[in-house]
């Protein structure tokens with residue numbers, strides 16, 4: 001089953017962005033985060049292009065097993081860890097590293113004969129999501145013994161480097177890790193890219209930056225030296241000539257100010273284009289910027305074709321990609337580039 005919208009992945013851009021992460025990380029090892037179908041870029045496409053990273057991370061065990069089934073043999077961390085003894089057995093069999101983010105996961109592990117699978121102990125230093133309480137860190141690490149390979153935590157406000165929670169989280173993490181003499185991992189893309197984060201850790205865990213989108217508010221990917229890896233395109237289905245006063249699409253939210261050409265493009269929210277993108281959101285056709293007009297439908301959008309009078313049915317429109325940053329579209333649609341990349345990319349999996 002196919003739909004006309006297409007996602008193209010530039011694997012050279014993935015490699016370029018990894019090299020940039022490597023340069024920023026100095027001596028820290030790089031765990032490339034390829035959860036959620038590698039932010040829509042395809043698990044295997046990304047795993048192969050990012051092969052020179054030191055490890056991969058995914059959210060769930062089934063994602064990790066999928067990678068192992070496809071001969072991805074690199075060290076692989078599962079952020080959500082195990083939920084059952086069977087999960088632990090599978091992890092051991094497939095040499096997965098499991099995050100321990102709640103104490104009952106240690107209770108369960110202790111029912112398993114040794115050797116235990118490798119684990120990373122995750123501490124909640126202020127994110128308030130996954131991770132054990134700092135006061136339990138020493139004891140948890142002791143119970144894990146030599147199965148524990150690293151200590152990790154996650155920042156809540158890395159994209160706002162001046163946020164006071166960053167200082168609190170860094171201090172808490174430093175205090176806990178100082179005594180435990182284990183490798184450490186804290187930074188995501190935003191923290192890795194901002195010079196204000198000074199703590200030295202043994203591992204960094206970039207995701208978004210590898211895909212060429214900026215994680216920092218107010219700094220573009222191009223300014224950071226990143227190259228967008230995903231291009232989302234769809235063909236122009238029709239060109240219509242409307243009269244002044246005609247309204248376009250559901251809710252009749254947009255009215256033609258003068259006689260004008262309107263393009264219909266074969267992409268909609270079913271393909272991952274954000275339904276909340278407002279009129280004015282840029283779409284590129286043959287190098288010209290044609291603003292979205294009217295509401296986004298399930299399978300199509302409408303654009304003002306006045307900037308591109310020579311466009312023809314069949315021409316390809318670019319919704320985001322090089323020259324049209326996904327961050328700009330995300331801002332317009334009041335969401336984040338992460339969400340747009342994941343959603344558009346799910347179509348790629350369905351098609352392959």
Ligand SMILES: *Cc1c(COP(=O)(O)O)cnc(C)c1O
Pocket residue numbers: 033035079154187188189190205206207208209215
């Ligand atoms: C998703 C995730 C990352 C990567 O974050 P980016 O902002 O995409 O760099 C790192 N660590 C954890 C625990 C994550 O869940």
